[in-house]
Amino acid sequence: MDALLFLIFASIAAVCGLNVVIQRQPIASALSLIGVMGSLAVLYLLLGAQFIAAAQVIVYAGAVMVLFVMVIMLLNAGAERPTGASLVASTLGVPLLAGLFAALAYVIFAGFPEPELVRFGQFRQGGAAELGYALFTRYLLVFELTSVLVLIAIAGAVVLAWREVKR
């Protein structure tokens, strides 16, 4: 059951991730990205991170992607015009990316030689209680700093969106 669920949702994530990159319409990319985020939420559940899975759906697929879709509709962004990629990107891009993926895969398989099997229910510390305890004891300062960061970000977004066009 674990392997089946992993294979289904990992392939959904991979296909949607590829779709984000190859679609010409920004709205199609945004919807594919929502697919990636939803399937990643299922994978988080399989890894025992229930709170992160819920936050992924609420914060990412809910709030952030709604913001993206709103901006795409507001700008009336149509299909992007294909302009040739820069010389460096078109010649070195694919080999460098393949090298990046190969290096990452090598590090992963070298770092985990004997496969540790992930079974649903083996890790039970991923609930809201344990995460909240860690947040409000060991990570309390970081948590408070994050609230300041979010306040500054919202104020900055409002100021940026308010500014008049100077011509």
Next chain:
Amino acid sequence: MSAAGVPLSWYLVLAALLFTLGAAGFIFRRNIITMFMCIELMLNAVNLTFVALAYHLRQVDGLVLAFFVMVVAAAEAAVGLAIILTVFRNRASVQIDEVQALKD
């Protein structure tokens, strides 16, 4: 196969694949909004790595890190989209190669 579970490295390889896809989109796409979405894709891939390694270490710290990445990504999305709105109002375009403010 049913109750066998999945090797942890598969999760990490999936995260590496998603990160590479995000990087590819960032390099090859020309639309600012799509490039921004590719950054979100890379952040998601890193989050999957954090959660998988939290499972591996049986510690909650990786989940806390993933939580902070999520919060910072939400803040970054708000500011970034406001910047994109401002760029669009000033230039009437969301093509990255038409926005070369330092040149003109």
